[in-house]
Amino acid sequence: MARAWYKQESKNFVKELWCQFSCMEKTTVKGNSKHPVYDFLTDVNKNGVKSSKVTWNFQKYLIMRRVNWFDVISPSTQPDDPRIIKWVKS
Numbered sequence: 001m002a003r004a005w006y007k008q009e010s011k012n013f014v015k016e017l018w019c020q021f022s023c024m025e026k027t028t029v030k031g032n033s034k035h036p037v038y039d040f041l042t043d044v045n046k047n048g049v050k051s052s053k054v055t056w057n058f059q060k061y062l063i064m065r066r067v068n069w070f071d072v073i074s075p076s077t078q079p080d081d082p083r084i085i086k087w088v089k090s
Contacts, residue, residue, distance in 0.1 A: 029054045041072075062087050 027035040030053075034042075041061050044051040052072040060073035062084070073084065 029059075060084070 027038070029035065029038045038054060040046045042052050042054065050072070056075040058075040060075070060077065060079075062071055062073065073081075077084070
């Protein structure tokens with residue numbers, strides 16, 4: 001089971017890795033109190049593309065400018081997967 005991190009501990013972890021991308025703070029991703037971002041991403045009636053379930057940490061959503069959302073990428077997919085590389089380069 002993934003260890004629950006506190007807000008400051010998460011920020012320190014990201015800072016130590018020299019991340020050059022935006023990270024959201026820890027939030028609720030399932031249930032009635034899920035964050036509005038995940039409410040949008042997981043509901044076809046709101047995003048107009050597809051419904052999805054957050055299955056585990058490292059769920060990936062590719063969102064391009066102007067909210068052109070293409071797909072949900074499973075947590076088991078590596079960040080350097082050719083499909084992700086192709087999307088990022090396009």
